[in-house]
Amino acid sequence: MNAASVTVLPRRTPPSILVVENDVRIRCLVSDELRASDFKVLEASHAEDALTVLDAVRIDLLFIALDPSGEQSGLEVARLVRMRRMPTRVILAIGDGMLAKAAAEDFGLILSKPYQTSDIVELVIRTLNWPEAPA
Template identity: 35%
Template sequence: MVPQSEPRRGKPSILVVEDEALIRAILSDELRTAGLTVVEAACADEALAYLKTAGMVDLIFTDIQMPGTMNGLELARQLRDQNPLLPIIITSGNAGPKGGEGIGEFMPKPYDMDHVVRAICLTLGVSPTGGRP
């Protein structure tokens, strides 16, 4: 992946990486309702596979603790190295990520879904209905 030089056209695309299926489904539905395109991944390995085959997304929202060959913090580091401009929001039910400073914004669990949607829309510069603010 390379940094984007100009804004993408169409709806912003979010990659939600969360191993808890219910949390992932609820958040993804809320983001779709807000007018965003959402891709879901149950682990970092799925997220990387998607990104390698399908290309860019506008924002990554990832949990830290997940099954697979890497956790969400390792995923965020790898993606940050590949694209320093990619917005990343990291979440966890534990305290903030040790060693994760500068990789992405941290949002502790449990979180309010409306707050997450607003934070993502604000980061992307869109209103929760898909338009520009």
């Protein structure tokens, strides 16, 4: 088979995104916006649940909003994704002045809090290249 005969089929299933945010109303808002853009969205309220999901389900993109009181655990999840070489992109939402900011910059794309839900949707679409442009 030569290269010219290869047909690139469009991806059929939407990427799965795990939204980790401890504020339920923000989590709800962000998840709804992403679902409206046809992503499959899973929700977790904290790092421990995020790890449970990551162990059980293939996740294409992990969005973690770091809580000032528990930012270290969120970073631990990002570190684990990298350590395990998971095929998971990471976006971290960071508040201004957070101590973890410098460390977080090592792990993925950064979104500064407060953010608009449209910002996260746009960033996710760009990061995952979804929907893929027709060949």
